[in-house]
Amino acid sequence: MSRLEAKKPSLCKSEPLTSERVRATLCVLKGILTSSYGPSGRLKQVHSGFGGCVCTTSQSSALLSNLPVTHPILKILTTSMQNHVSCFRDCGLFTAILCCNLIENVQRTGLTPTTVTKLNQHLLSLCTSYLKSESCGCRILVDFSSPQTLLCLVRSIVTSKPACMLTREERDHLSALILRAFLLTIPENTKDRLILGNSIIVPLKGQRVLDSSVLPGILIEMSEIQLMKILPIKKSEAFKVALFCASLSGDLSDTGEGTMVVTYGVSLENAVLEQLLSLGRQLVSDHVDLVVCQKVIHPSLKQFLSMHRVIAIDRVGVALMEPLSKVTATICSLLLCNRNDTAWDELKLTCQTALHVLQLTIKEPCVLLGGGCTETHLAAYIRHKTCNEPESILKDDGCTQTELQLSTEAFCSALESVAGSLEHDGGEVLTDMKYGHFWSAHAEAPSIVNWPDLLSRCGCGLYNSQEELHWSFLKSTRHPFVPQTYLPHEATGSADNLTLDCFTAKLSGLQVAVETANLILDLSYVIEDKN
């Protein structure tokens, strides 16, 4: 049918990024994101005047899904980040902050969008190929023979979520639990393909975090009365379970397109119920102990079963059906405790993130140095690369050396400011001139300081300040230098208190951030359909 109402013409804006309003909104968004970043990030309380729960968080997934964004450009940015988070669950804030930084820095350079997107793409491919290369100085291969690296990874994730409100002891306890839960989902004897099991997070709100625990198998909630009935389980032999995905409520199935004529006095309901009861009799005679049904069980059948001391549980829902149906596979339940609802929600998100990151790490067995060190190291590498070998980039693109320099500066300082956002307490942020790692100092430092005394360890915890190192402020300009590539083996093996990041998530986050920034910078018009 043709439209009944004439459509309103659209609103067309040219050069949307130059608009003051867009810049201001982008700046606000960036402010929200940077202030939440990292272990010492500030919490955000999101609440709606119309009611509902108050959400206290510093995680990108919760923040981005709750922020009301109307401008199309911001919408692109936030959707992009949300999509990344729903894929990888980690590095959401990193991606979003980097993207905002890039947009802001590039606009300051005044280069044409075409040039910038071309060069950004080149710089990105430099980054990705370096991160994937053998010589990468910020990547550690995971040694599965010891749990140390994986534990560090989990602890880094748990630590970076301050809204969980955990003490150091609780963090350690929870990290170990998460890792154990994950290990329980790995089947013991795998053939050629590894199929991981599930870990189900069971809420136990109002209890101490230290009471959280992991159990192999599945927990199904049931009322106390039901429990009392079966509690003295005297049987020593196997416990028989019958699992139904079809409804046992006695509704009539599809009878076809034609008509059905029922003679007076014939009751279909009775007929169906009779069938259900004969099913019940069969179950009893088969010595089934537990009947689980995804949908509803007819009350008569339920009563019949309970009379014969068969436990019937219905409406378990589709989410539980999958792990139940492959109960032979590896499943565990993670009983998660926390003091209140808000903190529990945050903790649950954190656990899901950590479990997912562990899965990703199994697929791609390496991790990146965290705590801002990867960012500064990468920036140092890119600076050095474009300064010493600009030909490889310039030869096919027709850009000038100056354009490359400006663009590199924008790109690298965007990376460095992501690392700088980790410091929230007004301290100094520095980088060393040997490894290119990230260091931060306390705010109350005296004006003239002896850096080795003030700084103890770099962001990731790999290097000590007592080495002969030179530092430079992140904001200041410095000569390009070659950051030390090839991590020393002993450094990776022995270190048990490193801050680590998920390789897959961070790499993809880097790519998505640059791609999204390029996309937004390349916009020439915004056409808004006002219908």
Add this chain to the structure above:
Amino acid sequence: MSRGGPRKPGLRPPGPCRPREEGRLSPGNSFPEALTSQLPPPAPPLPPPGPPPSGGCLLPPALRAMAATGSVEAALQVAEALETIVSRCLGPEGRQVLCTKPTGEVLLSRDGGRLLGALHLEHPAARLVVAYVSSHLRKTGDGAKTFVVFLCHLLRGLHAMTDGEQDSLASKHMQTHRRHWKNCCRWKLISQFLLTFQTHRLDYIVDHYLSRHFGSIFSSSTKERTLCRSSLESLLAAYFGGRVGRNNRDFMSRLTCDYFFKCMARERGSEEVLDLVDDYFVELSVGVTGLPVSDSRITPGLVLPRDFSVYRPADGDIRIVIVTETVQPLFSTSGSEFILRSEAQFQTSRFWIMERTKAIMKHLQSQNVKLLLSSVKQPDSVIYYSGLAGISVVECLSPEEVSLIRRITGLSPLALPHASSQDEICNTVLVKFCKPLTFRSKRYVHLGVISTSSFIPHCVVLCGPVQGLVEQHRDALHGAFKMLRQLLKDLDLNYLIQTSDQNHTSSPLVYNESDPLPEVVNGSIQRPRQDTVLRNKSKPAKTQTYSDLVVPSVELETCIIPCSAPKVTPTGTYQTDETLRCFSPTKTRINGDNEPFIESNSANSTENTRREISYENLQITKIPGKGNLLPVREKTLEICAAQGHCFSTIPAGCVLPVGGNFEILLHYYLLHYAKKCQQSEETMVSMIIANALLGVPKILYKSKKGNCSFPQIYVRTLHALQTHQPMVSSQTGLESVAGKYQLLTSVLQCLTKILTIDLVINIKRQPQEIYDQDSEEEV
């Protein structure tokens, strides 16, 4: 008469958008005023445009005048406003546009067609343009932005040309409506010239002059007609340069090229593959958001966007069946009645139904069927029994998916009433694998179907950070296959030959009225041939001499005179059976099979072998032999000598380097042609078209400086043409000649339509569905 050169920007009428301005495309705002539904006010004072008089056919002269003067001037203003928007997205340096939908979705696009659609224009002229653009896009899949730019320049040229005249005409004594009448006549006349030019002259110029510069997408080194990969890559790179973001261009063109070659079983099956990919592109592509674009890839087999209802892993031979109805028998089918007399009967029936379902699934199992594809939702019992029988089930396939699988494998749906009989089921095929596939926690069914045709099934997985970008890439990829599909078809050209007898063509208008205009269509339509068809291309003036003769090849060879350029060779000299189908018994035919004549210096064997005529980088190859499956590739030229009609083609796979080459070349030859024209109208029309053609290269080279600026390129190209030197292109990449040519004709048709409209009647009525022709009489 002033020659219609493009006007300088400073002379533009006020109104069209300036950069960095915000506004609504609606009445009452400064932003593109031209796009509002109210027509721009012409010189004489006018009453405000109101609703038309109800029911009256007679309109006040003032309104008529307003509408009419609007038709070219308003169209120009509209076109200029559209041009400013579109030109910033044109070419490799073009940028992206973000479109939001009322639903809140955001879409990124550089697709001209989509942009024009998203604007929801109100102005009648704009809507006319948009309608023409979209019909052009449906045909060719590319060229919307160039369309607008070209149209705008044509209108500018026409406007500039008539500017001077208008002053003399607009004497104060002349009444408004008389002037309007005069204008209408002139525009109508001009549009007729344009139409005549497009249908009779343009093809001649393309065929005679432009064709010598064509390159081919096919590789020349082998005997078979094979697609040259590097040419295809540069063609696609140029295409994607105008459709996706600058940084994804190379990646997307490589992906498309890989996909195309992976899908093609044999070198010769490219047409079939392209048809299939174009028709089923939605089913053959999967979009994944949240991943970087560089994660996009090609997977063998088909990917169905749903999960298994039952999955039973299977190895080895996996046999599949398709069903289009529920496997479980129903109580009653449509139109029948099921009478239930007792509860026992009901239970027996249900029991029987279950047993029957079980039997069917058992039978399928015995036939080694491992996978059941169903276009409908199956009852729980079917799912249950198929699980027991070790058969995986995928439900709710869309009709398109079923049709795609049927087309690839030749599998037809299972007829269920017979399925449980003891006979073997013949409606099964084997698949290589059948397994679940997960992209970002969404599950898909991955099916390794085995093809019986020349299409090897592959799916393309498109990743991107946001849905809008994935959609853009999906559209661009689909458009690329549309474009390739067009490119690999011959495009018919036909024109009136200009004989030495000038009377013949002296009056195109007379001809125009006496004969229905032959439409320029693509190669699929056979034309009735009324006269002898001569299949060689020789000097036009001599055509009639040969018309009724079987000319011995020796004689022909002596007769062929090369065209003006020294190295140009007449090409393609015989026809395959297909083009000869319509011959009437009285017609004679020159059999070129055994005595092909060739005018090149090459020492090729000319007997039943592929002939290769090389001219610079021009490759025209052909394979003789009857019954060949290949479509006509060589240039066939048919001349209906009596009327001077000439039929020819732009052969499949013709390309030119990008960067405005087509435009500058055609510009040059049109100027060349204009000089030789005796008629002033023809000169004028070809001048206007020639100058308008430069609009696109001007935009393409706008950002370039120094040696690569437009004037430099233009002068260099023209010099090369005059001295017969090979042309050098500063840009790598190729574009389809047929696409450009079709674009040109579409624009000219649109322009003639605009020029012939004398009145725009503004009605305020809800759009109504037209049931029959009665509704038109109401108006």
